[in-house]
Amino acid sequence: MTYFALKSTNFPPHQPSEQEFRDIAKVIPYFPFKGIPRFYDIAGFLSKPEVFQKIVDIFVARYGGMEIDGVAGMDARGFVLGPPIALALKKPFIMIRKKGKMPNCIESPPYSCEYGKRDGMCLQRDAVKSGDRILVIDDLVATGGTLSAGIQCVKMLGGIVVECACVVELKMFIDPEEGSGLPNRTKMFEQCGMSDVPVWGLISEDILTEEAQLPEDYVDDGEEH
Numbered sequence: 001m002t003y004f005a006l007k008s009t010n011f012p013p014h015q016p017s018e019q020e021f022r023d024i025a026k027v028i029p030y031f032p033f034k035g036i037p038r039f040y041d042i043a044g045f046l047s048k049p050e051v052f053q054k055i056v057d058i059f060v061a062r063y064g065g066m067e068i069d070g071v072a073g074m075d076a077r078g079f080v081l082g083p084p085i086a087l088a089l090k091k092p093f094i095m096i097r098k099k100g101k102m103p104n105c106i107e108s109p110p111y112s113c114e115y116g117k118r119d120g121m122c123l124q125r126d127a128v129k130s131g132d133r134i135l136v137i138d139d140l141v142a143t144g145g146t147l148s149a150g151i152q153c154v155k156m157l158g159g160i161v162v163e164c165a166c167v168v169e170l171k172m173f174i175d176p177e178e179g180s181g182l183p184n185r186t187k188m189f190e191q192c193g194m195s196d197v198p199v200w201g202l203i204s205e206d207i208l209t210e211e212a213q214l215p216e217d218y219v220d221d222g223e224e225h
Helices: 018-025 049-063 078-089 145-156 185-191
Strands: 030-033 036-040 070-074 093-098 105-107 111-113 116-118 121-124 133-141 160-169 199-204
Touching (some): 018 049, 018 199, 049 078, 049 199, 070 078, 078 133, 145 185
Parallel strands (some): 070 133
Antiparallel strands (some): 093 121, 105 121, 111 116
C-alpha cells in the first residue's frame, strides 16, 4: 500500500520508514468541522515537538538538493510549517495571504475549495522576482483550490513554482471517477494552466485513521463556507 505520494524525480537520500509515517499519522486526528466529516487537525503534531521536527527534517531532506530561491507559505497554516523549513534550507520565507492583509499586493482570481468559494490570495509585488524558483507549502491539499491561487500569485510575478508540498494529501480529489460528485484537482490544474506544477504529500488519508475523542456536547461550530 502507498502511504505517500512522490511525484518528483529528485528523491531525498533517506526515505522515511513506514513506522515513521504511522507515528506522524497517529497525532493527526480527524473530526467533523465546517460540515466536513473528516477535518484533519495539524495541531496534533504541533503539540509534539519531536514529531514536528521529524516532519521538518523530511521536508528539508527532500528539498535540500533542489534549486530553490524561496519558500512560500499559504495563509494560515503554511505560516506554521514554512518558516522552519525555509530557515533550515537558508532560503527566504514568503507569505501568500488572504485579501486585505498586506499592502502593495497582486491578487489571484477567486477560487473554490472544499469549504466553498473564496476571494483570491495575495502576494506582495516585491516578494518574488521573475525567474525565482519557489516551493509552496501548506498543511493539507484536498481540492487544490487554495494551492492553485498561490501558484497563480507566484506566476503573476514571473516566478516558477518548483513544487507544492503538504503534510497531508487527500488523494480522493486527484482524479475522481466521473459521476462521483467530487472536484477533480487534475482537471482544475489543467484548466488553470498549472498542470506543470507537481504536488507532493507526505502522507495520505489511507493511514489517517485516528478519530478525535470529542465531548458528548460537541457542536460543529466552524463557519459554513
